[in-house]
Amino acid sequence: MVKSLLYRIKNKKMLGCRLCVSAAGIAGIGTGIGVLRATGLGADPLNTLVSGVATHVGIPYAVLFLLVNCGLFAAALVFRRGHGLIGPFTVLTLLFTGLLGELMLGLLPAGLGDLPAGARTLIMAGGLSIQCLGVALSIVAGLGVSPYDAIAMIASRRTRFSMKTCRIAQDFTCAGAGFLLGGTAGAATGVALCCMGPAIQLFERGLRRTVSRVC
Numbered sequence: 001m002v003k004s005l006l007y008r009i010k011n012k013k014m015l016g017c018r019l020c021v022s023a024a025g026i027a028g029i030g031t032g033i034g035v036l037r038a039t040g041l042g043a044d045p046l047n048t049l050v051s052g053v054a055t056h057v058g059i060p061y062a063v064l065f066l067l068v069n070c071g072l073f074a075a076a077l078v079f080r081r082g083h084g085l086i087g088p089f090t091v092l093t094l095l096f097t098g099l100l101g102e103l104m105l106g107l108l109p110a111g112l113g114d115l116p117a118g119a120r121t122l123i124m125a126g127g128l129s130i131q132c133l134g135v136a137l138s139i140v141a142g143l144g145v146s147p148y149d150a151i152a153m154i155a156s157r158r159t160r161f162s163m164k165t166c167r168i169a170q171d172f173t174c175a176g177a178g179f180l181l182g183g184t185a186g187a188a189t190g191v192a193l194c195c196m197g198p199a200i201q202l203f204e205r206g207l208r209r210t211v212s213r214v215c
Helices: 002-039 045-054 061-079 088-107 110-114 117-141 147-158 163-180 187-214
Strands: none
Touching (some): 002 045, 002 187, 045 163, 061 088, 088 147, 117 147, 117 187, 147 163, 163 187
């Protein structure tokens, strides 16, 4: 009976820890999105696609971001290979990352895009790093990743390709479609295309041991 009680307490602590890790992941993704947009150097592939679609429809950016993620979420469910990827925090990521990005964009100084190119590049690198860290935190927490991240990981499970390769292919597809539609593309988009997949994988490997020990 004592062992059973201790097991339940331990499980509650583990769940609480993982909830915090997932929440930090969502915050990181949203913050990174806002920082990238504020630099004026382009956006990550998904937001490049959303901004491209936004130029042709009269829908607020945050609402359109939500709708695109809903479509990706439906696709992830259709594949039915999202075990460990689709969870409660998938829905929360879907609902809040776009809003957090808008909030962060509003909180940052208005003249950020007018800074020298070197300063904006450093800020861009920081924004991308925060976003990749957020994605990695969501993955290692095991309570659900964003619909966009789930697609690449499910594709990796269904093929012989690594998650890094599937992520790069997905990023190129979204960024290319967004660019053709007139979306916000720039240096940040190019860096994201080449680096986001490997960076997420690197962060994930480094965080998994730490999170597993703590949680």
